[in-house]
Amino acid sequence: MPIPPRPDSTSNPPADTSVITVELGDRAYPIAIKSGETGLADPSGFASHFLDAVGDCTHAIVVQDVAIADSAGSMITQSLKSSPLRLSVIQIASGETSKSTDRIAQLWNEMLDTAADRRSVVIAVGGGVIGDLAGFAAATFTRGLRLVQVPTTLLAMVDSSVGGKTGINLPGGKNLVGSFWQPHMVWIDTDFLSTLPEREYISGLAEVIKYGVIEDADFFEYLEANIAAILQREPEPTRTAIAKSCESKARVVADDERETTGRRAILNYGHTFAHAVESTAGYGVMLHGEAVSIGMQMAAELSVSLGRCDRELLERQTALLAAAGLPLTWEDADVNDMIAVMARDKKVAHGKLRFVLPDRIGNVELVGDVPADEVAAAIRACR
Amino acid sequence: MPIPPRPDSTSNPPADTSVITVELGDRAYPIAIKSGETGLADPSGFASHFLDAVGDCTHAIVVQDVAIADSAGSMITQSLKSSPLRLSVIQIASGETSKSTDRIAQLWNEMLDTAADRRSVVIAVGGGVIGDLAGFAAATFTRGLRLVQVPTTLLAMVDSSVGGKTGINLPGGKNLVGSFWQPHMVWIDTDFLSTLPEREYISGLAEVIKYGVIEDADFFEYLEANIAAILQREPEPTRTAIAKSCESKARVVADDERETTGRRAILNYGHTFAHAVESTAGYGVMLHGEAVSIGMQMAAELSVSLGRCDRELLERQTALLAAAGLPLTWEDADVNDMIAVMARDKKVAHGKLRFVLPDRIGNVELVGDVPADEVAAAIRACR
Numbered sequence: 001m002p003i004p005p006r007p008d009s010t011s012n013p014p015a016d017t018s019v020i021t022v023e024l025g026d027r028a029y030p031i032a033i034k035s036g037e038t039g040l041a042d043p044s045g046f047a048s049h050f051l052d053a054v055g056d057c058t059h060a061i062v063v064q065d066v067a068i069a070d071s072a073g074s075m076i077t078q079s080l081k082s083s084p085l086r087l088s089v090i091q092i093a094s095g096e097t098s099k100s101t102d103r104i105a106q107l108w109n110e111m112l113d114t115a116a117d118r119r120s121v122v123i124a125v126g127g128g129v130i131g132d133l134a135g136f137a138a139a140t141f142t143r144g145l146r147l148v149q150v151p152t153t154l155l156a157m158v159d160s161s162v163g164g165k166t167g168i169n170l171p172g173g174k175n176l177v178g179s180f181w182q183p184h185m186v187w188i189d190t191d192f193l194s195t196l197p198e199r200e201y202i203s204g205l206a207e208v209i210k211y212g213v214i215e216d217a218d219f220f221e222y223l224e225a226n227i228a229a230i231l232q233r234e235p236e237p238t239r240t241a242i243a244k245s246c247e248s249k250a251r252v253v254a255d256d257e258r259e260t261t262g263r264r265a266i267l268n269y270g271h272t273f274a275h276a277v278e279s280t281a282g283y284g285v286m287l288h289g290e291a292v293s294i295g296m297q298m299a300a301e302l303s304v305s306l307g308r309c310d311r312e313l314l315e316r317q318t319a320l321l322a323a324a325g326l327p328l329t330w331e332d333a334d335v336n337d338m339i340a341v342m343a344r345d346k347k348v349a350h351g352k353l354r355f356v357l358p359d360r361i362g363n364v365e366l367v368g369d370v371p372a373d374e375v376a377a378a379i380r381a382c383r
Numbered sequence: 384m385p386i387p388p389r390p391d392s393t394s395n396p397p398a399d400t401s402v403i404t405v406e407l408g409d410r411a412y413p414i415a416i417k418s419g420e421t422g423l424a425d426p427s428g429f430a431s432h433f434l435d436a437v438g439d440c441t442h443a444i445v446v447q448d449v450a451i452a453d454s455a456g457s458m459i460t461q462s463l464k465s466s467p468l469r470l471s472v473i474q475i476a477s478g479e480t481s482k483s484t485d486r487i488a489q490l491w492n493e494m495l496d497t498a499a500d501r502r503s504v505v506i507a508v509g510g511g512v513i514g515d516l517a518g519f520a521a522a523t524f525t526r527g528l529r530l531v532q533v534p535t536t537l538l539a540m541v542d543s544s545v546g547g548k549t550g551i552n553l554p555g556g557k558n559l560v561g562s563f564w565q566p567h568m569v570w571i572d573t574d575f576l577s578t579l580p581e582r583e584y585i586s587g588l589a590e591v592i593k594y595g596v597i598e599d600a601d602f603f604e605y606l607e608a609n610i611a612a613i614l615q616r617e618p619e620p621t622r623t624a625i626a627k628s629c630e631s632k633a634r635v636v637a638d639d640e641r642e643t644t645g646r647r648a649i650l651n652y653g654h655t656f657a658h659a660v661e662s663t664a665g666y667g668v669m670l671h672g673e674a675v676s677i678g679m680q681m682a683a684e685l686s687v688s689l690g691r692c693d694r695e696l697l698e699r700q701t702a703l704l705a706a707a708g709l710p711l712t713w714e715d716a717d718v719n720d721m722i723a724v725m726a727r728d729k730k731v732a733h734g735k736l737r738f739v740l741p742d743r744i745g746n747v748e749l750v751g752d753v754p755a756d757e758v759a760a761a762i763r764a765c766r
Binding site: 089101102104105108109113136139140141142143144165167169170172173177178179180258355 | 449483484487488492495519522523524525526529550553554555556559560561562563636641646
């Protein structure tokens with residue numbers, strides 16, 4: 001039985017909201033950014049957008065983080081009950097350990113138990129773990145079901161829910177197994193953020209600030225002027241921060257969907273250092289965005305010392321990350337351990353250290369063959 | 384690190400062999416059909432074709448059926464040793480049980496143990512089980528490695544190695560998890576067939592004959608004239624039978640890579656019945672091609688009784704399948720059990736029975752809403 005065709009998401013956008021389109025030809029899809037009466041407070045709002053986005057569908061499988069089952073999960077299922085869809089719900093335990101080979105095998109079997117077929121659509125409700133796991137299940141069950149992402153954390157809203165990366169971990173490393181699988185819609189209701197713990201919210205802001213540095217200088221200036229209001233989660237600036245971040249990611253992904261041209265690598269600004277921070281600290285000690293903040297500082301230090309940018313860039317980035325309440329240094333950083341981790345990173349070509357480095361606010365370049373002693377100095381500068 | 388780009392496989396085909404191109408735009412790839420001095424008897428032949436087809440590569444992972452480790456597997460690894468590639472070999476136990484969630488998890492970890500990265504290429508050496516399992520591992524490890532298929536059974540040469548379907552089974556059903564993932568090359572050495580057991584060889588002929596019925600009347604006539612020689616595995620007619628089958632499958636796949644237009648469904652001629660035969664008989668009782676032969680007979684009976692074709696088509700198909708030594712009937716067929724299985728089939732739309740039915744040799748159509756009593760009569764006619 002054929003998978004139903006993808007509706008043309010670029011035409012006829014709903015009039016009541018800001019919709020960003022990820023321009024991927026026949027895989028283009030909308031990111032709907034909602035709140036209040038246009039969000040899940042409208043009982044039938046999600047269901048009608050859902051049906052517009054996915055087209056022919058008789059069965060929805062909500063895969064949700066058990067921690068949000070009574071909040072976001074419940075609002076999604078309530079909205080779908082206003083539709084004629086058959087509805088199944090699968091609960092996933094919170095936390096990175098759910099991104100395992102055992103859990104994906106169980107999830108595939110649970111999907112089969114719901115009598116899923118190629119007309120079924122998977123709806124991932126939760127943070128990055130749920131989006132990655134449920135997205136990989138959607139990519140692979142009967143060789144591909146349609147997917148809708150409903151991110152409930154700031155980090156998932158501005159990063160992991162957009163762009164089509166799905167996957168699970170192996171004992172030997174994170175995200176080593178997965179697929180590129182674009183969703184049919186990303187549904188962001190900023191009201192979900194009202195209950196997000198402060199530390200998680202701030203962690204998400206690291207990725208927001210990252211977009212300003214890598215490809216949108218105007219957005220960086222906007223963040224400098226509005227960071228206090230965003231920290232207070234004031235609706236309009238928070239919404240703008242999310243929308244601009246999604247637009248930025250959508251542009252990069254549209255240029256390089258599957259990491260073949262190298263352009264998508266700019267999204268890894270700060271991340272080579274951050275992965276080494278997370279890995280040597282032990283996963284879970286630091287939140288991902290906290291490690292990214294420190295990693296961006298190390299990358300900017302490296303760029304300054306290589307003469308690729310002036311110190312003012314580093315100073316502006318430092319000030320903005322600090323204003324957001326993000327960490328700038330890690331006093332326990334072990335230089336040798338971190339460099340050893342970076343040399344094993346799957347993004348390293350033949351053992352040479354490569355980094356995404358800024359030359360000005362709003363532009364970064366992929367730089368190869370960086371001397372290890374310069375890398376060590378950048379780590380030490382953030383210790 | 385980006386995945387290296389796919390070389391342009393349509394230009395500069397090797398001059399020494401028949402190469403069929405699967406026309407899939409930027410995912411086009413060659414099927415090289417070899418034997419004797421142009422096949423694995425030439426120590427460096429495979430390696431040089433491999434490097435032409437995959438492009439930039441430093442590491443090859445041979446995933447092979449343990450049963451052919453000393454024959455085809457050894458010839459592949461010997462050939463690769465003439466190249467500068469780093470080489471890893473992973474053994475898979477023979478049989479359908481290797482297409483499990485446990486085995487794919489183990490395979491992912493074994494690939495990580497070889498220090499595979501995105502420049503690594505997976506080479507699947509074996510029958511359909513190995514191609515499906517290793518293909519799915521390639522599709523998903525670090526979100527996608529390049530894949531080369533080296534089918535060693537007739538069935539894999541003419542069917543599963545071409546077209547990009549990969550996957551594993553769940554306890555609840557076959558091929559329920561997988562990806563569409565096109566190889567960079569299919570390498571067919573017909574010399575491998577010399578040691579294939581007679582029953583397996585004949586089983587593969589069912590799929591060969593299928594291509595004649597579904598979309599190549601000239602090929603059907605060729606088979607009628609040459610079936611005795613093909614049964615004797617005479618080199619030239621055997622090679623022609625394989626090449627024409629691959630050309631036929633390549634045309635269908637090029638029209639409908641991901642089963643979105645419905646065209647690819649014609650490859651399932653006989654298969655809806657065959658799956659019900661296999662499922663009610665118990666998997667492993669009958670070889671796949673044997674069930675397909677019986678299923679094609681049931682489908683042709685159904686087409687005749689629906690008035691969609693004349694009885695001569697059925698008679699010609701019956702004669703050719705019989706001449707190939709394939710079964711035409713199954714005396715243990717349970718009509719109700721088989722119809723129950725067909726109603727659950729993932730290719731069934733909303734419980735309505737749909738079949739690929741011939742109207743003349745060389746053309747089939749997808750027919751929906753077939754009355755259950757007509758289906759029952761077709762099963763009874765082949766009992």
